[in-house]
Amino acid sequence: MSSLGIFGGSFDPFHLGHRHVLDTVTRHQNITKLLVVPAYQSPLKPVTHASTDHRIQMCQLGIQDQPKWEVWDWETRQESPSYTIDTVLHLQHEFKGFDPILIMGSDSASTLSTWHRFSELISLISVIVVHRDIPDFSPNTVVTQIALEHRHRFTFIEIPPVAITATNIRDRLKSGQSINDLVGPAVARYIRREGLYRS
DSSP, X not given: OEEEXXXXXXXXXXXXXXXXXXXXXXXXXXXXXXXXXXXXXXTTBOOOSSOHHHHHHHHHHHTTTOTTEEEOOHHHHHTSBOOHHHHHHHHHHHSTXXXXXXXXXXXXXXXXXXSTTHHHHHHHOEEEEEEOOOXXXXXXXXXXXXXXXXXXXXXXXXXXXXXXXXXXXXXXXXXXXXXXXXXXXXXXHHHHHHTTTOO
């Protein structure tokens, strides 16, 4: 069966840390198609700084060189908090014949057991957890949350740390500093042209 990578987030803005994760995963795993899925409103991040349309456009610019990747805006069209289980259930109807693979960082993976309808979600998908070699994270932190019959669904990929955060990018913009090395030239030009994150 063809594999469908799912990478969700606020993407406020989409930056090179996100891109590093996706490049690493697609080098290590056979992902047939990859969806970048901006949230309308994450239950864990209730505030966004740029509008939905701006965040979608920045995602598109950040992956425009990858023909097998696309921005999927289903969550933003719901105009309500985004739960991953709802996204996956809709994906199964829209992308029949694909095996869904959720891509996430270690921070998100460590809280999986608190996610909405967690047990049902894990029964429907495979999960790739991208993590850094840091003392406060171990794959066991995630695995121990998972029922034995679903642990085979998890793959862990270690990546070098990339010190990029959306907060740091917004702070740099407010102080007039360049962000080209954090988001790439296309996204940086868009942010400057649209006057995003200035206040």
